[in-house]
Amino acid sequence: MVATSIDPIRHRAVLFDVDGVLTDTARLHAAAWRRLFDPYLAGRPPSPAEDHRPFTDDDYHHHVDGKSRIDGVLDFLRSRGIRLPRGDVEDEAGRETAHGLGGLKDGYFLAALDQHGVEVFPDAVALVESLRRHGVGTAAISASRNCGRVLERAGIAHLFGVRVDGVVADQLHLPGKPDPAVFREAARRLGVPPSHSVVVEDAEAGAAAARAGGFALVLGVARAGPPDRLLASGADAVVSSLDEVVLASPGQRRLSEVPDGIERWADLADRVRGRRPVLLLDFDGTLAPIRKDPAKVALPVRTRSALQDLVRRCPVAVISGRDLSDVRSRVRVDGVWCAGSHGFELAGPGDGSIAQEAGEAALPDLDAAEQRLTAELEPVAGAxxxxxxxxxxxxxxxVRPEEVDRVVSAVRRVGSELPGLRVAPGRKVVELLPDIDWHKGRAVRWLLERAGLTGAEHVPVFAGDDHTDEDALREIHDDGFGIVVLSAEHGDRLTWARCSVDGTRPLLDLLSRIAATGEQR
Incomplete structure (x- = not known):
């Protein structure tokens, strides 16, 4: 089986189909097609040469999904023994031509769009944002002429440097899928050849088009149902969620491949021996257990005692997404450095603190976002x-599972409308942060430099559990090493960690061994 990973070095562009991959609008399209064809078929005079059974899900996947609506009308009706003239773009909606019936379907879709809105798949947006952070070009592809409207309503139009949709295809006279012309045009506009580009599709016609176009990787998305239809159409691999797709880089491994730190202690000891360890620790999910109410998270007594012992043996810092004052009040261990707000605020063992001035400019946008999201999410139970x-x-x-998309979509939309902010996904949380080049990795390096803990005589050791910790794990990968605290919530993603532990207790055991080895310098 082809690995479901994208290599940012080799794959310099990723082209995403919109309906069904980025947004949950495929179901609106399917409903609009059914609303068009069922009464049309039922109203035709009986004929032994024609099949007038209702429109089915298989009909949608095999004959219309991923195609222009004109091609979809003609292909489906031809499969039922019915042939209509193509007609003209000026045909009135409902006229018995491909353009006339297609216009009627378009009206049904727009009515459903206005009634139901656009839901965004959080897994898709998280992947797009990660690709952009790695410098990979992204494009949105759709056979629909309403693609721009859908992306704007979803609040994700800004994530795509290129869009090739039904409007562009008509302007350039590009043939529709399964011809690869629209994909090749998108790759051309991104300046990347198909041989270095990836296509992400949920439609059979789209997978066939990408395969015919010679793209480096054709990734199918089957959010419901078996993957066979996409594999048979040309997909190299099929996933049920884009959370299963990871960005591969040298030095990364899947969580399931990361060795246990206690079992492989002899190998780790060689990296510490003769150097002074600097322990850099995440808080929630690493030192303290996750709680349903973040306000009720507390540092266990055993963990606090272990931290007090570690501080007497080597430098220790706690780095959290919480406010600096919040994390300090929960740690309450003398001699610990603390960084809050993902490192925007830093405090040493004394009372003084330092704030990143670059983050101050985003405070008005954060204030506005707080007001808007508080009002918008107030009706969502559990948010x-x-x-x-x-x-x-x-x-x-x-939040109830069926309401999660509503929360995530609201945050992403507000974040896209406030230029000073960016969106950061996490463990059952999505955050808005100042839109500057800052993350836990930079915070770790800044802390090490401010504390004078750099140089070959020091070995930084970072421990974390969440997606947001990967920036820090990557930052210290070469001159130190990372520890990931395993959690079933994160599946089998890629990580920069060199070893893993199964919970806080084995983490404290491992940290104690590291500190003791460092004392033997």
Whole structure:
């Protein structure tokens, strides 16, 4: 089986189909096609040469999904023994031509769009944002002439440097899928050849088009149902969620491949021996257990005692997404460095603190986002809007599964409308942060430099559990090493960690061994 990973070095562009991959509008299209064809077929005079059974899901996947609506009308009716003239773009909606019936279907779709809105798939947006952070070009592809409207309504239009849709295809006279012309045009506009581009599709016609176009990787998305139809159409691999797709880089491994730190202690000891360890620790999910209510998270007594012992043996810092004052009040261990708001605020063992001035400019946008999201998410049971000084978090751990997309979409939309902010996904939470080049990795390096803990005599050791910790794990990968605290919530993603532990207790055991080895310098 082909690995479901994208290599940012080799794959310099990724082309995403919109309906069904980025947004949950494929179901609106399917409903609009059914609303068009069922009465049309039922109203035709009986004929032994024609099949007038209702429109089915198989009909949608085999004959219309991914195609222009004109091609979809002609292909489906031809499969039922019915042939209509193509007609003209000026045909009135409902006229018995491909353009006339297609216009009627378009009206049904737009009515459904206005009634139901656009839901965004959070897994898709998280992948797009990760690709952009790695410098990979992204394009949105659709046979629909309403693609721009859908992306704007979804609040994700800004994520795509190129869009090739039904409007562009008509302007350039590009043939529709399964011809690869629209994909090749998107790759051309991104300046990347198909041989270095990836296509992400949920439609049979789209997978066939990408395969015919010679693209480096054709990735199918089957959010419901078996993957066979996409594999048979030309997909190299099929996933049920884009959370299963990871960005591969040298030095990364899947969580399932990362060795246990206690079992492989002899190998780790060689990296520490003769150097002074600097312990850099995430808080929630690493030192303290995750709780349904973030306000109720507390540092266990055993963990606090272990931290007090570690501080006497080597430098220790706690780095959290919480406010600096919040994380300090929960740690309460003398001698520990603390960084809050993903490192926007830093405090040493004394009372003084330092704030990143670049984050101050985003405070008005964070204030506005807090007001808007508090009002918009108030009706969503279990949603929690948590304002920190340099961040705004929307927690959905206690939200019903069918309401999660509503929370995530609201945060992404508000973030896209406020230029000073960016969106950061996390563990059952999505955050808005100042839109500057800053993350836990930069915070770790800044802390090490401010504390004078750099140089070959020091070995930084970072421990974390979440997606947001990967920036820090990557930052210290070469001159130190990372530890990932395993959690079933994160599946089998890629990580920069060199070893893993199964919970806080084995983490403290491993940290104690590291500190003791460092004392033997």
């Amino acid at each position: 929690l809007v948590d304002r920190k000084r340099f961040a705004l978090a929307a927690h959905y751990r206690n």
